[in-house]
Amino acid sequence: MENRRQNVPKRVIVVGTDHSDQLYLxxxxxxxxxxxxxxxxxxxxxxxxxxxxxxxxxxxNYPERLKGFSYHSLPKVFQDAITVTRELNKQYLWIDALCIIQGDDNDWKKEGARMEELYSSAYCTIASSSASGWNNGFLNRTQDFSQLQEVSSVQKIIDNFRELVDEGQLHTRAWVLQERALSRRTIYFTAQQTYWECGHGVRCENFSRIICPITRAYLLDPHFPNRLLTSGCKVTVMFLQELITDYSRRDITYPEKDKVVAFSSIAKRIAEALSTKVSFGIFDCILPRLLLWKRAGKHFDPIFDKDKSVPSWSWMFYNGKVDFLAYSTIRVPQFQSLNFDDSMRSINIEVREFEYHHMSGRDREYMIYADIGEIGCLYFDTDSAAEIESRNCVVIAMSHDDKDDPYKQYYILAVQRRSGEEEYERLGVGQVRAGYVSKESTSGKLL
Structure with missing residues (x-):
């Protein structure tokens, strides 16, 4: 009973019986x-x-809502959720806007940090895929699936799961990624039909099963992400990189407040499953791989002050799309000197210098040239970072483990010294021939 009590929301809406106007928190x-x-x-x-x-x-209005409030006082999307809850013969519903006291930062921090428990412990999640806002219901159809007679038309609707759900407006939202991953079961109400998603896959209204890509299939795990435990390092890295890439492409209304917390519950669950630590979206067990992120979009703006909140080495520092340097070409994953310090806010690094004659930018990629020609490339996190005259770098990985081969590729972070003698901040990521990187290094901290 005690464990059960710890895993439920602090508040729920009591929806009552069919057609009742009376609700209360x-x-x-x-x-x-x-x-x-x-x-x-x-x-x-x-x-x-x-x-x-x-x-x-x-x-x-919280004291009054504990006493009761009207079904008809709510916007249409909430009314439809109440209707579905009643049809499922359940008495309790959780909606963030109603069950978390809005404007109360303390209440938001406590409940926002419990999203992992909240969604994974729910009987199921209702996803209002066809509603773009509160005033739009999701139970009205633009097309009646039951009246479709031609097999090709039915199949077309089935194949539209990606368009209606995966690429629908609801799934452009950053918060929804962890809501989907952590939910044991989800019912998607789209404009054309209803889909059911759980640990056994996705099915549509005629019970046809939809085959999902293997990476997204991990999100169907009702005990997410236990499947990673038997998948091997390569698949785990690919999954985490794709998860971060997906999250970075989603919209978030208040990035300074929500960028970190909207990923925190899914990150916590992954860290527990992999028996590792996580800091600002970077998992300790595969630290080098996840540091090799790069800017992917035209708009890539810092969210935080570099002296506060989120460190420069985290992709969470920016509001914009990220990708990762190609996985297949990286043979040796890390150096022993690269690790988190005890605070998990800075990384212990070995800083080297690299040589080049000049750079030439094209789009967001900067080619590095030496006397023999092209020797590598850099992807700067911001346009202004490309103008900084810094030749400091941190070697993260290499193309192969031949210590004496000057032609092998080093995968590096370009860094700049900060005010402290041993403090550095990230400027970008790239690769360069090993022969143009110094063998000597100095110890430092990446902030």
Missing amino acids: QESARITQPFDYITLSHCWGTPTNEEKERFCTTSQ
Whole structure:
């Protein structure tokens, strides 16, 4: 009973019986028996300040909502979620805007940090895939699946899962990634039909099973991400890189406040499964691989002050798309000197110098030239970083393990010394011939 009580939300909405107008918030600690609850994954859209104050739970209306409030006082997407919860014969529903006190930073920090438990412990998650905001319902159809007679038309609807769900507006949101990964079961309500996703795969309304790509199949694990334990290093690295790449391409309304926390629950679950530590989206057990991220989009802006919050070595420092240097060409993954310090906020590094005559930029890639011609390339995190005259680097990996081969490739981070003698910040990532990198190094910390 005690474990059960720890894994439920602090508050739930009691939805009552069919067609009842009466709802009320319930503090879970006051519910004496174990209970099932359903979660809603939805787009907030662009509600006005007046709508937020009217629909959200705040410190001002919280006492009244414990006593009761009206079904008809809520926006359509919440009403539809209540209808589905009742049809599933469940009494309790969790919606972030109603069950977390909005404007209360302490309540948000406590409940936001518990998303892992909240979604993984829910009976199922309702995903309002066809609703772009609060005022749009998701139970109305633009097309009636049951009336489609031609097999080709039915198959077309089945094949649209990627378009309607994976590429739909709901899944452009950063928060939704971990909501999907951590949920044991999810029901997607799209404009054309309803899909069911769980540990056994994805099925549509005629029970046809949809085959998912192997990397995304890990997100179907009801005990996410236990499948990684038997997958081997290469698959685990590929999965984590694709997960980070996916997350970086999603929209987030308040990046300074939510960029880290919206990934924290899924990161915590992965770290526990792999028996490792995680810091700002980088997992200790494959630290070198995940440091080799690079800017992928035109718009790539720092979110945080470099002296606070998120370190420069983390992809979370920026608001924009990231990719990773090619996995297949990296043969030797790390040097023993590369590791997190005790605080998990800085990385112990060995700093070297590399030589070149000049650089030539094309798009976001800068080719490095020496007397013999092209010797490597760099991808700077910002346009201004390319203008910094720094020849310091950290060797992360190499193309092969021949210590005496000057033609092998070093995979490096370009870094710049900060105010402290041993403190550095990241400028970018790239690769360069080993013969143009010094063998001597000095110890430092990457902040």
